[in-house]
Amino acid sequence: MIGVYREFEGCMRLAGYVLSRLPVLARPPVAEALTRQIYFTGASATVGMVLRGAFIGTLIIAYVIDVLEANAALAVKILIWVVLREIGPLIAAVLVIQRSGTAVVTELALMQISGEVTSLRQMRIDPRDYLVVPRVVAFALSTAALTFYVQVIAVGGGMLLSSLTIDASLGELTGEFFALASPVDLVYAVIKSFFFGAAIALVCCYHGLHPPGTSINAVPKAAINAVTQSTLLVMLLNVVFAYLVFGQAFFGLVTAKL
Amino acid sequence: MKVEPAARGEADPRSRASAQGVALGYEPPADLGESRVWISIGGSHRAAGLSDSQRKKLVSAVLEVRPESNTRLVLLGVEVDGLRSEGRASLRDRVAFLPVDGGLLSNLNAWENIVLPLGFHHPERLGEVAAAVNSLLRGLGADPHVLLEKLPERMSLYEKKLTGYVRIVLERPELLLAEETQRGLDSAERAAASRFPAAYLENCPGGTFVHLEVALER
Numbered sequence: 001m002i003g004v005y006r007e008f009e010g011c012m013r014l015a016g017y018v019l020s021r022l023p024v025l026a027r028p029p030v031a032e033a034l035t036r037q038i039y040f041t042g043a044s045a046t047v048g049m050v051l052r053g054a055f056i057g058t059l060i061i062a063y064v065i066d067v068l069e070a071n072a073a074l075a076v077k078i079l080i081w082v083v084l085r086e087i088g089p090l091i092a093a094v095l096v097i098q099r100s101g102t103a104v105v106t107e108l109a110l111m112q113i114s115g116e117v118t119s120l121r122q123m124r125i126d127p128r129d130y131l132v133v134p135r136v137v138a139f140a141l142s143t144a145a146l147t148f149y150v151q152v153i154a155v156g157g158g159m160l161l162s163s164l165t166i167d168a169s170l171g172e173l174t175g176e177f178f179a180l181a182s183p184v185d186l187v188y189a190v191i192k193s194f195f196f197g198a199a200i201a202l203v204c205c206y207h208g209l210h211p212p213g214t215s216i217n218a219v220p221k222a223a224i225n226a227v228t229q230s231t232l233l234v235m236l237l238n239v240v241f242a243y244l245v246f247g248q249a250f251f252g253l254v255t256a257k258l
Numbered sequence: 259m260k261v262e263p264a265a266r267g268e269a270d271p272r273s274r275a276s277a278q279g280v281a282l283g284y285e286p287p288a289d290l291g292e293s294r295v296w297i298s299i300g301g302s303h304r305a306a307g308l309s310d311s312q313r314k315k316l317v318s319a320v321l322e323v324r325p326e327s328n329t330r331l332v333l334l335g336v337e338v339d340g341l342r343s344e345g346r347a348s349l350r351d352r353v354a355f356l357p358v359d360g361g362l363l364s365n366l367n368a369w370e371n372i373v374l375p376l377g378f379h380h381p382e383r384l385g386e387v388a389a390a391v392n393s394l395l396r397g398l399g400a401d402p403h404v405l406l407e408k409l410p411e412r413m414s415l416y417e418k419k420l421t422g423y424v425r426i427v428l429e430r431p432e433l434l435l436a437e438e439t440q441r442g443l444d445s446a447e448r449a450a451a452s453r454f455p456a457a458y459l460e461n462c463p464g465g466t467f468v469h470l471e472v473a474l475e476r
Contacts, residue, residue, distance in 0.1 A: 028377040028384060029370075107365070119361035122321055123375040123425075124350060130378070 007229070011206045017128055018136045018202070024129045025137065034134035041100040042142030048099075049146050050153050052091055057083055057154030058161040065162065075162050076176040083154045084185045086238070092146040093196040093234045096139060097227055101204045104135055105226040108208025109219045117209065127209065136201040143197025144190045151189060184245075192241045196234050203230040281433050281466035283332030284316050284325070299335065299466055302455035306471040313437070313472050320435060323350050334432055351379075354431035358438045360422030362410040368417070369406040372425045379429070387428055390461075394424050397457060399450040416447035423454055430462045437470045 120127045163170040207226035211218035284295040297303045323346040325331035331338040392402045455467040
């Protein structure tokens with residue numbers, strides 16, 4: 001329990017440090033590291049993300065139509081609630097954890113064990129400036145962008161499938177969507193994703209820079225800790241956001257009135 | 259065990275030796291039985307016969323500008339004990355260390371490794387370094403077009419040392435500690451590495467180059 005508290009405290013301290021050192025992004029090597037990380041986390045993940053988004057959107061809408069015998073309005077409403085607000089950001093976060101989070105924690109743990117982090121200190125470069133700050137910013141921006149892609153693709157794919165399977169045209173569904181959807185839904189999801197990305201990066205960087213040992217065996221342990229804790233943190237943040245913004249969490253099981 | 263150019267054996271040298279004109283002074287407590295290092299400013303020097311643990315302690319003390327307790331450290335004529343954090347940071351900026359393997363980052367190629375600290379600390383100088391890098395590499399027996407594209411995993415040990423060395427020289431430190439510059443090299447590479455001090459002093463006039471050599475343990 002003390003260990004978990006220390007790790008949480010360490011991540012919080014790291015978050016404070018990142019916030020206080022954002023101007024370091026203007027320095028050429030850090031800016032280059034930021035660009036490289038955005039490419040790996042955001043741009044190169046787009047195709048996989050688009051496919052997942054399309055699958056999820058069509059799957060949800062197919063279930064809704066089949067189980068609930070839904071009409072156009074209900075199908076679109078469920079798309080907005082489930083995909084736009086919840087599934088989109090969560091899918092993006094899970095993809096970022098499994099793809100980039102594991103890569104970052106492994107890379108940093110290997111750098112720590114092989115002495116490359118010490119080399120940075122010998123160059124009078126704080127490893128947090130060069131390794132953590134650009135990764136946190138890149139993860140935050142990339143996760144927000146990926147969430148937006150998922151939303152567009154999943155909602156678009158879902159409505160396309162709905163138009164083929166229920167008695168409603170694509171135009172009718174689109175009209176329902178714009179009537180029911182609020183800009184708050186989109187902004188809420190993107191902002192939430194931004195924090196998801198930052199939280200994932202902080203946890204992964206913390207565990208990468210603090211592997212539980214100095215042998216190569218510490219690398220998979222650090223990766224397991226990072227993946228487990230960042231997933232939990234994303235879930236926790238999701239609940240907190242839902243409660244704060246909509247006054248309810250877990251699809252209404254916990255409400256602000258309680 | 260010997261340490262050049264300083265001699266050891268004085269009972270309490272700290273009461274006599276002045277810090278003035280000293281590039282690197284390192285005096286551990288007498289009861290530890292460790293060597294004393296006392297090197298004057300300017301030129302190339304050799305600190306030989308240090309044990310591995312003492313070498314680590316010395317390097318750590320210099321790079322952190324903070325010696326272990328009861329150990330005296332003088333850097334570039336300044337008595338480190340009693341310095342405030344700003345003074346330590348300012349002193350640290352004037353000192354560099356070249357580890358035996360060059361201390362490179364494995365995911366950056368030679369060029370990116372070379373310009374990393376310069377881009378971080380002096381981005382305004384980035385535009386003028388390409389010619390200096392090419393000239394230094396050619397002078398030390400490497401083809402810049404081949405070396406600069408290489409990742410560390412594709413480099414020989416000499417190329418790693420050379421890349422780390424060029425990276426440091428560009429920053430023009432006043433004191434350069436170089437660890438075992440000849441170790442692990444073949445004869446041609448050793449000859450090339452033996453030109454490191456001269457090339458450093460040419461680029462950093464008035465600087466001090468110190469070879470750290472570890473005693474072979476039997």
